[in-house]
Amino acid sequence: MVNPQMERIQSHLSRMKLTTTRDRLDGLLQEAARKELSFLDFLDLVLSEEAAAKDSKRTRMGIQIAHFPIRRSLDDYDFDLQPSLDRRLIRELETGTFIAHAENILLLGPPGVGKTHLAIGLGRKSIERGASCLFVSATALVGQLMRAEAEGRLEERLLHFSKPKLLIVDELGYLPFERRAAHLMFQLVNRRYERGSLMITSNQPVGAWGEVFGDTILATAILDRLLHHSHIITIKGESYRLREKRRAGIVPAPVPAATT
Known part of the structure; x- marks a missing residue:
């Protein structure tokens, strides 16, 4: 009934x-x-x-919506294998206060030490706490901006990448930028300055970014805005992938330096 x-x-x-x-x-x-x-x-x-x-x-x-390339979280990040990391700082960043203050994060270190893993993990945490997030590789980002400029849609693309509370740009420095691409990157960084957080992973120390952008003055202007309110995390250590291959016997272990 x-x-x-x-x-x-x-x-x-x-x-x-x-x-x-x-x-x-x-x-x-x-x-x-x-x-x-x-x-x-x-x-x-x-x-x-x-x-x-x-x-x-x-x-x-x-x-x-964030378009993370792989599924990763901070829970499955092995901090014991990266003792150089300040775990207290990571726990602080998990709270999302850096996004509330429009602060930036630079994750620096050699390939394979977990920079992208950390970036995705922090991105997921920010989403769980209610912030919008977008993940994009550096090459894809500048490619989209250059294509949009050529098609007369640059303002639209800049607005697209300016909207998220957190924009993650992955693998900056693996390939050098053309001068025009570097100018477009500056425009985006300038737009987000003190308005939204940027998280950038790079295999290059900030001192080498002049070579990455092909223009020392332009790199200085970008870094001036990125570093004003920022957390710099430098990860030292061996590549996870290389370590696993050594364990499997695919890659030989390094030969200890000879002592005299």
């Missing part, structure tokens, strides 16, 4: 987009009866489940 009251409640829940409560209404009512919950406790249960479901959905959508 159809219960008009239940139909009315479910209709109200649909209109208010409380879909988790609507779909689980029978189960929630049974749980409330079994535990003999008060009206206040039942309301707390309903709202807690609804909020958790919405947070989970928002996080999933945010991760999808």
